[in-house]
Amino acid sequence: MLANRKLILAHFWFAFSVFGVALTLGAWQMFIRSPIGTWLSNPELYYRSLTAHGTVMGYVFPTLVAMGFGYAISEAALEQRLVGVRWAWAGFWLIVLGSVMAIIPIALGRASVLYTFYPPLIGSPFYYIGVVLVVVGSWIWVALMAINLRVWRKAHPGAPVPLAMFANVAGSYLWAWTAVGAALELLLQIIPVSVGLKATIDAGLARVFFSWTLHAIVYFWLMPTYIAYYTIVPRAIGGRVYSDTMARISFILFLVVAMPIGMHHTFADPQVGAGFKFIHSAFTALVALPTLLTVFTICASVEIAARLRGGRGMFGWIRALPWDNPMMLALAFSFVMLGLGGAGGLINMSYQLDASIHNTQWITGHFHLIFGGAIVIMYFAIAYDLWPHLTGRELIDLRLIRTQLWLWFIGMIVTTFPWHWVGILGMPRRMAYFDFGHPAIAPQALSVTFSAFGGFILLTSGLLFLVILARGMRAPQADAGPYRFAIAVHQPATVPVALNTHALWVALMIVLTITNYGYPILTLALTEGTSVPAVYVGAQ
Amino acid sequence: MSARDLFTFRNRHFTAGVGIIAAMLIVTAIAGFIVLPFAQPWVQFANFWDAICSAAGVPQRAANVTAPEQTKRLSEVVLTSHTLSRPSQEAIGRGATLAQRCAICHGPTGISRADSPNLAGQYAAVIYKELHDFRSGARTNAVMSPFAVNLTDEEIADLSNYYAYLPRLPAYHPTPQLPKPNIVIYGAPMRGIAPCGACHGSLDNKTGSPWLEGQSEAYMKAQLEAFAGGERRNDISQQMRNIARALTPQEIEAAAAYYASQPPDIVKAVD
Numbered sequence: 001m002l003a004n005r006k007l008i009l010a011h012f013w014f015a016f017s018v019f020g021v022a023l024t025l026g027a028w029q030m031f032i033r034s035p036i037g038t039w040l041s042n043p044e045l046y047y048r049s050l051t052a053h054g055t056v057m058g059y060v061f062p063t064l065v066a067m068g069f070g071y072a073i074s075e076a077a078l079e080q081r082l083v084g085v086r087w088a089w090a091g092f093w094l095i096v097l098g099s100v101m102a103i104i105p106i107a108l109g110r111a112s113v114l115y116t117f118y119p120p121l122i123g124s125p126f127y128y129i130g131v132v133l134v135v136v137g138s139w140i141w142v143a144l145m146a147i148n149l150r151v152w153r154k155a156h157p158g159a160p161v162p163l164a165m166f167a168n169v170a171g172s173y174l175w176a177w178t179a180v181g182a183a184l185e186l187l188l189q190i191i192p193v194s195v196g197l198k199a200t201i202d203a204g205l206a207r208v209f210f211s212w213t214l215h216a217i218v219y220f221w222l223m224p225t226y227i228a229y230y231t232i233v234p235r236a237i238g239g240r241v242y243s244d245t246m247a248r249i250s251f252i253l254f255l256v257v258a259m260p261i262g263m264h265h266t267f268a269d270p271q272v273g274a275g276f277k278f279i280h281s282a283f284t285a286l287v288a289l290p291t292l293l294t295v296f297t298i299c300a301s302v303e304i305a306a307r308l309r310g311g312r313g314m315f316g317w318i319r320a321l322p323w324d325n326p327m328m329l330a331l332a333f334s335f336v337m338l339g340l341g342g343a344g345g346l347i348n349m350s351y352q353l354d355a356s357i358h359n360t361q362w363i364t365g366h367f368h369l370i371f372g373g374a375i376v377i378m379y380f381a382i383a384y385d386l387w388p389h390l391t392g393r394e395l396i397d398l399r400l401i402r403t404q405l406w407l408w409f410i411g412m413i414v415t416t417f418p419w420h421w422v423g424i425l426g427m428p429r430r431m432a433y434f435d436f437g438h439p440a441i442a443p444q445a446l447s448v449t450f451s452a453f454g455g456f457i458l459l460t461s462g463l464l465f466l467v468i469l470a471r472g473m474r475a476p477q478a479d480a481g482p483y484r485f486a487i488a489v490h491q492p493a494t495v496p497v498a499l500n501t502h503a504l505w506v507a508l509m510i511v512l513t514i515t516n517y518g519y520p521i522l523t524l525a526l527t528e529g530t531s532v533p534a535v536y537v538g539a540q
Numbered sequence: 541m542s543a544r545d546l547f548t549f550r551n552r553h554f555t556a557g558v559g560i561i562a563a564m565l566i567v568t569a570i571a572g573f574i575v576l577p578f579a580q581p582w583v584q585f586a587n588f589w590d591a592i593c594s595a596a597g598v599p600q601r602a603a604n605v606t607a608p609e610q611t612k613r614l615s616e617v618v619l620t621s622h623t624l625s626r627p628s629q630e631a632i633g634r635g636a637t638l639a640q641r642c643a644i645c646h647g648p649t650g651i652s653r654a655d656s657p658n659l660a661g662q663y664a665a666v667i668y669k670e671l672h673d674f675r676s677g678a679r680t681n682a683v684m685s686p687f688a689v690n691l692t693d694e695e696i697a698d699l700s701n702y703y704a705y706l707p708r709l710p711a712y713h714p715t716p717q718l719p720k721p722n723i724v725i726y727g728a729p730m731r732g733i734a735p736c737g738a739c740h741g742s743l744d745n746k747t748g749s750p751w752l753e754g755q756s757e758a759y760m761k762a763q764l765e766a767f768a769g770g771e772r773r774n775d776i777s778q779q780m781r782n783i784a785r786a787l788t789p790q791e792i793e794a795a796a797a798y799y800a801s802q803p804p805d806i807v808k809a810v811d
Contacts, residue, residue: 275576
């Protein structure tokens with residue numbers, strides 16, 4: 001059993017509880033703007049709900065999962081006592097405080113600015129300060145991960161860092177640096193306006209700052225999922241990691257190329273030069289590389305498991321896989337959604353193709369499929385895998401777990417496929433109301449209705465997930481043994497220094513941020529007359 | 541295993557990592573800043589530097605394009621939610637004295653009998669903005685402009701505070717309350733028209749937008765038509781003109797009649 005199970009359980013329970021609330025809000029939003037809902041005559045309520053949904057799902061939930069999982073990895077993979085437990089609790093409570101502080105103004109309708117802030121919309125300062133506290137809390141975790149690795153290195157000079165910890169620390173560094181963009185936007189631009197020190201804001205510059213955060217944050221969300229692919233799944237299904245080196249290369253590639261690509265979110269923004277948009281677009285294409293490497297390595301790892309179980313033939317081994325194992329099921333679902341969502345992502349990142357789907361429902365469909373689908377389903381898997389080691393009790397009801405995973409997969413497909421489709425038809429995103437009685441959009445009513453039903457399926461699955469975890473807290477006691485990670489076919493005895501440390505890749509990440517963001521940020525910051533009056537939410 | 545072993549060109553991982561990234565950057569920069577700008581046959585560049593500056597997004601004005609001449613004055617008022625938020629009693633008193641000259645049209649209690657706007661209890665920011673615009677010429681009216689032209693900044697603030705301080709009384713000519721028309725609560729999404737209520741009350745209120753309940757139907761209709769026809773142009777970024785131009789005459793009638801029929805005591809309590 002893990003020594004810091006209370007700490008990790010606190011992170012997971014808070015994460016999954018707020019996830020349950022945000023999921024309910026999400027399902028309500030799908031319903032209320034679909035033809036089956038009665039229009040509630042107040043778009044402000046919709047945006048309030050949307051802000052809460054985004055803030056929880058984007059900032060609170062994945063950050064806490066990454067943190068809780070990170071503490072578990074640090075303890076189990078390094079096989080040493082977690083250094084800085086008190087600090088870890090401080091980080092946790094900062095996040096709780098920040099979440100409460102942010103959610104109150106949202107609930108009061110004083111911060112309906114959506115989680116992407118969208119200046120010149122300005123909400124209550126408590127909302128932004130709450131978000132800052134969440135980020136600061138998570139930075140404590142980043143520091144703790146680095147410190148724990150350092151302590152381990154001192155005790156094991158020259159030894160290869162366990163893959164799970166290597167990847168975990170890479171993810172934490174990525175988060176530390178990518179959060180700087182939004183932090184600069186909040187601290188230098190939004191909060192001064194929000195507390196009344198200034199009345200105008202450079203919305204273009206703010207959008208560039210936010211794009212710094214907005215893409216790499218997705219890879220931070222993705223990290224626990226990829227760590228689970230490499231270090232949990234092969235062990236859980238009885239296989240081996242096909243290549244430890246390939247795994248390390250994937251993670252360092254994420255570190256380097258996930259950062260300098262965010263401007264593909266601002267393709268339609270006039271304040272950014274086309275040359276920079278092109279560079280960002282090209283680097284975004286590169287980020288497909290670590291994912292393709294991962295898909296290859298994991299398929300090979302899974303094949304090893306299948307062949308060990310007696311699988312034969314070119315594709316015959318697929319049948320020999322342990323399909324009743326929830327981890328296998330989660331991986332398969334995650335890969336299908338990753339493949340489909342990734343293909344959609346290639347469309348978003350290309351300058352020309354993006355023009356046809358920019359700011360349409362396609363985008364919302366895309367990030368729900370990738371994040372809500374491929375990533376979150378592995379969060380479920382991580383929780384299921386860790387639960388017996390956290391509670392000292394067995395999760396017995398595998399059938400219920402499989403049902404939950406199936407429902408999530410089906411729900412996500414039913415929700416996001418029509419969502420993509422209406423986006424191609426031109427339906428804009430961030431709208432509280434659609435007049436489906438109008439002949440021009442009446443044909444989209446059916447697709448949106450399907451989508452809403454998908455939302456209900458997801459809600460059912462999410463609640464089932466919480467029920468399974470809660471029941472797991474009361475199951476009969478059983479010792480799950482030490483928590484182990486998958487081992488590679490060729491466990492490395494030595495690893496080149498470049499693949500055993502992060503310094504080179506962190507340096508490249510920072511250099512690329514400067515080359516790709518430096519000039520646009522500087523010109524926007526130094527150009528006069530680019531600010532616009534702030535629009536205060538809920539103010540008269 | 542130290543930083544010195546890593547950050548050296550003797551380490552092939554370092555050389556490969558830095559080399560590949562640098563090569564990528566150079567190739568994409570050449571493509572993005574030189575090749576692609578010149579690949580656009582419809583854009584002419586004087587030289588390479590011109591193309592690079594254009595692709596980098598350097599703020600510049602094309603030499604052969606002159607900025608359109610601005611003949612009409614635009615509104616220069618900046619409003620925030622803090623504008624005039626805490627008036628003193630003295631300011632309100634001075635405003636009351638000044639307001640005596642407004643009473644002939646806007647009524648001694650701020651309720652008009654002449655199809656002018658009712659000002660009693662109107663948001664201070666709204667009166668503040670309109671008076672500034674009348675004074676600067678961004679908004680013109682044969683009757684109002686001469687009154688506003690000699691007002692000082694302080695007098696405008698005092699008048700705004702005074703009228704905002706007055707209680708909202710039922711309109712002078714109330715009609716039976718009408719049901720909410722679609723244009724007020726839904727707008728017309730397919731024509732890009734936000735609901736009236738999203739800014740003017742009923743649903744939400746935005747800084748600088750007046751509440752409209754109980755105002756004169758003739759006045760509101762005339763203003764919407766003035767926005768649509770471009771005679772009134774003191775709305776920032778044409779937000780009202782864009783809406784008014786897209787409204788049908790029936791929608792203008794419906795919105796004006798609806799708001800005129802509402803008693804002002806149902807103004808959404810956001811202040």
